[in-house]
Amino acid sequence: MIGKSIHKKSSYRQRKEDLKIFAGELIEYAERNGKSVVVAHGMLNRELIRILKKQGWKFENKDGLGNLSVNCLVK
Known part of the structure; x- marks a missing residue:
């Protein structure tokens, strides 16, 4: 997601x-290093969680306060 031009908007697909x-890439990193952290917008987080759950990841912990949330998933 880093490096995308703000002038060229890609489609949702x-x-x-x-x-x-x-x-x-995140899964590979987590498997290699034991942990991985992502800081992102809520919509991206929700879609990423859906993708990870389809690949067998499960919620270990979910917490937050107001607009800040922490979602911990494990394989």
């Missing part, structure tokens, strides 16, 4: 495809 690629 393309953003979802990009997020699937990012999710794969």
Whole structure:
């Protein structure tokens, strides 16, 4: 998601495809290093959680306060 030009807006479908690629990279990183942290907008977080759950990840903990949320998933 980093490095996207703000002048060229990609379609929703393309953003979802990009997020699937990012999710794969995130999984590889977590498997290699034991943990991974993502700080992102709520819509991106929700879609990322949906992708990870489809790949067998489960909620370990969910917490937050107001507009800030913390979602911990484990494989």
